[in-house]
Amino acid sequence: MSESILPRRHLSRRRFIAAAGATAGALLLPGAHAVPARALVFAHRGASALRPEHTLAAYAKAIADGADFIEPDLVCTKDGILVARHEADLTETTDVARRSEFASRRTRRTLDGERHDGWFVDDFTLAELKTLRAIERLPQSRPGSARYDGMFQLVTFEEVIDFVAAQSAVTGRLIGLVPELKSSTYFAARKLALEDRFIATLAAHEYTRRAPVEIQSFEVANLRYLREKLGKRANLRLMQLVGVGATRPSDVAAAGGKLTYADMATPAGLRDVAAYADIFSPPTRALIPLRPDGRLDAPTALAQDVRAAGLRLETWTFRPENRFLAADFRDGAGEHARNEAGSVAEIKRYLALGLDGFFTDDPALGRQAVDA
Known part of the structure; x- marks a missing residue:
């Protein structure tokens, strides 16, 4: 995500450098906690x-690497089952395009304002979906x-909950879930509303009645509905x-x-959000934007404003390849190369703002940055 919310104003560079030198435990931001x-x-x-992504193997690796929460993005099958996929379009993350028996189901749909040409989860029953296998979305970078393409099944939300509960029992850690609707x-519009299905699934599992659960959405009405229910x-x-700038939910x-x-x-706007939500989650570059040369600029005032509204601040998403890093942290190994040291350094720069949490594609590096 190279763009960001338009900053209201910037902190002075001197104040940012002072904050960056402090530990997260010592830092105080004005007007809040x-x-x-x-x-x-x-x-x-x-x-x-x-x-x-969104396979039990990905979740197992995340938990082994020290993640506090794992994220299942939730979409719905034709027969009303919540499954973990990043979006309704299955084309980039499954082998559906290679499956001749489903060739006739290719179609065009508009998802969140964008036109997609592919195969969609709501045209498949769960039984049909289970015949597909997951593939890597970014094979050139990853x-x-x-190498694991074709090895793993797609999983339901219930299977994810059961798996995390089992991992919690094995590790002795209460591992949280951060599902996104x-x-x-x-x-x-497809007569497959997510919210009541989601609420029923949470209620049906002992683990989600006591484990930490943070429920995310880029939309507003569904969060208001969930708060009411x-x-x-x-x-x-x-x-x-x-999301970014002038884009609307x-x-x-x-x-x-x-x-x-x-x-x-x-x-x-943040005060309005605080009436129904507990957390505000902007993209990283809304907190510290990039200069024209790709290096980090001074922080915006957004972190202060979020805390002043009484909201938690949890940002998305850190990725360990050079192509996703600010120029400050890239090495000379090429845009697709993995850069662990650079990723840890970038996360630590953002942690100095006093994040309550953050999303990362590589939890081991996130753990390293936090523990440092």
Whole structure:
């Protein structure tokens, strides 16, 4: 994600350097609370830099590497089952394009305002989906992960919960879940609304009645609905994800509304978010943007404003390849090369802002940065 929410203003460079030299446990941001001593490490789609995303292998690797939470993005099958996929379009993350028996199901749909040509999860029953196998989304950058193409099944949300509960029992750690409801407006239009299915699944499992669960969405109406239905619970938080600049949430756009993600990132917008959510989750570059030369600029005021609104600050997403890093942290090994030291250094720069949590494709590097 190379763009960011338009910054309201910047902190002075001197103040940022002073903050960067402080530990996360010591840093205080104006107008709010003490920053937590240790930020939470969220495994983005599992350890997706190392295994095909949203597979039990990716989740297992993430947990072994020290993730505090694992992320299942949730979409819905034709027969109403929640499964873990990044989006409704199956084309880039499964072998469906190679499966002649499903060739006739290729079609075009609009997802979250973007036109897609491919195969869609809501055209498949769970039984059919289980015949597919996961593949690596970014094989050029992640050839190590691509070696596992074709090895792993797609999994349901219930299977993810059971797996995490089992891993918790084995490791002795209470591992959190940070599910994202994907494209709620799209699935509602397809008569496959996600929210009540999701609530029923949480209620059906002992683990999700007590383990930490942070529920994310780029939309607004579904989070408001979940807050109304779930209320305030000790183990549950709601996370408002935000995209870039003048982009509107899909539900807002579908209803003809004018609210943009940039509006939501203003002090007034953040106060509105705090009425229904617990967490504000912007892209990393909304917190520290890039200069024209690709190096990090001074931080925006967004971290301060989020805390002033009484919200937690959890950002997305850190990735370990040079192509995704700010120029400050790249090495000379090529854009697709893995750069562990650079990724850890970049995460640490952002941790100095006092993050409550962050998403990373490589939880081992996130763990290393936090533990440092």
